Amino acid sequence: MEVKIFAFLQIAVLIAFSLHLASAGSKELSGPESSENSIEAAFCDTNCTEGTDGVWSGCSAGCFCVHVGNSTVGRCMTFNGVD
Numbered sequence: 001m002e003v004k005i006f007a008f009l010q011i012a013v014l015i016a017f018s019l020h021l022a023s024a025g026s027k028e029l030s031g032p033e034s035s036e037n038s039i040e041a042a043f044c045d046t047n048c049t050e051g052t053d054g055v056w057s058g059c060s061a062g063c064f065c066v067h068v069g070n071s072t073v074g075r076c077m078t079f080n081g082v083d
Contacts, residue, residue, distance in 0.1 A: 041077055042077065048076050063076040065077075
């Protein structure tokens with residue numbers, strides 16, 4: 001019984017150590033994680049509303065409307081850094 005518990009603990013420590021090594025890699029920014037490739041989401045200065053015809057309006061150029069669930073009021077957002 002004690003041998004099984006000891007073996008289980010050894011395996012658990014080995015797995016935890018392996019996961020740590022995998023996640024503790026280089027912190028240098030590269031590839032898709034690079035800030036050169038990142039985009040930024042920001043709120044615009046306006047809100048938006050859904051009309052009775054189901055069309056959303058109120059966002060200025062370059063912004064789009066986001067809302068939660070079945071709400072008829074939302075906030076306008078934009079993405080910066082998108083080609």
